[in-house]
Every structure is written in C-alpha cells, then in structure tokens.
Amino acid sequence: MIIKLLVEGGSMKPGPTLSQKLGPTGINVNQVIQKVNESTKGFPGMKVPVEVDLDVQSGEIKVKLFSPPASELVKKELGIEKGSGDHKKIKAGNASIEQIIHVAKTKLPNLLCKDLKSAVQTVVGSCISLGILIEGKPAIEIEREIKEGKYDKEIREEKTETSEEKRKQLDEFFSKIKLEQDKLLKQEQAAKEAKEAAIPKANNL
Numbered sequence: 001m002i003i004k005l006l007v008e009g010g011s012m013k014p015g016p017t018l019s020q021k022l023g024p025t026g027i028n029v030n031q032v033i034q035k036v037n038e039s040t041k042g043f044p045g046m047k048v049p050v051e052v053d054l055d056v057q058s059g060e061i062k063v064k065l066f067s068p069p070a071s072e073l074v075k076k077e078l079g080i081e082k083g084s085g086d087h088k089k090i091k092a093g094n095a096s097i098e099q100i101i102h103v104a105k106t107k108l109p110n111l112l113c114k115d116l117k118s119a120v121q122t123v124v125g126s127c128i129s130l131g132i133l134i135e136g137k138p139a140i141e142i143e144r145e146i147k148e149g150k151y152d153k154e155i156r157e158e159k160t161e162t163s164e165e166k167r168k169q170l171d172e173f174f175s176k177i178k179l180e181q182d183k184l185l186k187q188e189q190a191a192k193e194a195k196e197a198a199i200p201k202a203n204n205l
Contacts, residue, residue: 105119
C-alpha cells in the first residue's frame with residue numbers, strides 16, 4: 001500500500017486523511033508519522049513530497065523521500081519564508097547564479113531535465129513567480145541570458161559558492177530596491193485609506 005503525502009519537513013502531525021487511510025490496515029499512525037519526520041528532518045519549514053510504502057502483512061514502513069519543490073529550495077537558499085505576492089511589482093530576494101546552480105544540482109535527480117543547464121532554467125522559472133531577482137536582474141532576463149550561453153562557464157564548472165564580495169553587492173542592491181518597494185506600498189496604503197475615508201463623507205452629502 002503506497003500513500004503519497006506533502007509534509008512539512010520534520011513536523012508532520014496526525015490528521016484525518018492519514019487516519020482514514022491507515023485505519024483499516026491496523027498500522028499505527030504515530031509510527032508512520034515518526035518515520036516520516038525522521039526522513040524529512042533535514043528540510044525544516046519546507047514542504048517535502050514523500051511516498052510511504054506500507055506492508056500491511058508485516059507492518060513494515062518504508063519512506064521514499066523526494067526533493068522539495070524548486071520554489072521551496074530557492075526560499076531556503078535565500079533564507080526567506082515566502083515569495084512575492086505580486087511578482088511583477090514586488091521583489092522578494094536577490095540570488096546569485098551560483099545559488100541557482102546549487103538548487104538545480106539538488107533538484108536534478110527529480111527533474112525531467114537532460115542536463116544541469118536545463119535544470120538551472122527550470123529553477124530560474126520558479127524564481128519568476130516568486131519575485132526573486134538573480135544577479136540583480138529580473139529572472140526572466142536571466143532566463144534569456146542562460147539560453148544565450150552567458151552562464152555556460154559557471155554551469156559547466158558547477159559553481160555553487162558565492163564570494164563574500166558578490167553576496168555583499170547583491171544584498172546592498174536588494175536593500176535599495178526594498179526601500180523603494182516599502183515606500184511605494186506605504187503610499188498605496190495611504191491612498192487606499194484616504195479613498196475609503198472619503199466614501200462615508202460622500203454618502204452623508
């Protein structure tokens with residue numbers, strides 16, 4: 001019996017779905033949860049796909065772990081909790097190409113990609129919807145540059161380490177963008193509140 005789940009790394013809790021599936025088998029739910037949490041503890045705070053293979057006769061529990069979605073790995077790499085709610089307007093982080101290669105190498109065994117370059121392009125695609133800049137540029141621009149071969153050397157050499165100097169530059173660049181974003185959001189919020197406050201006045205005329 002195989003059960004496919006998407007769980008939070010190391011923090012799976014009992015739930016009705018699992019209880020319903022395991023109820024007729026007589027297998028202890030807590031044992032399954034303990035086994036899953038043990039297998040996924042290396043991915044705290046991340047959504048991880050797992051496949052639980054249960055032998056109803058012997059009660060043996062096997063857990064097959066798949067790497068988390070590319071978007072989850074990107075967020076972990078950048079140390080952010082969530083992506084942008086509006087990726088066209090708000091940016092959530094600034095990754096180096098080395099960080100993207102690192103995520104692509106982690107994901108490659110679970111992707112239907114022919115090589116690392118294709119895997120890098122897949123990860124860059126996830127960055128677009130998350131609102132993640134790469135090398136200080138919109139991810140869609142980096143996607144084009146990868147196709148043109150701009151980062152072939154880094155990908156071929158499987159570079160996954162970002163120099164301290166480069167990391168500092170990327171962080172400083174993003175800090176400026178974040179200040180502008182925060183200012184814009186405050187202006188929009190103030191305009192919205194002013195508009196809402198004007199409605200009752202208009203109704204009272």
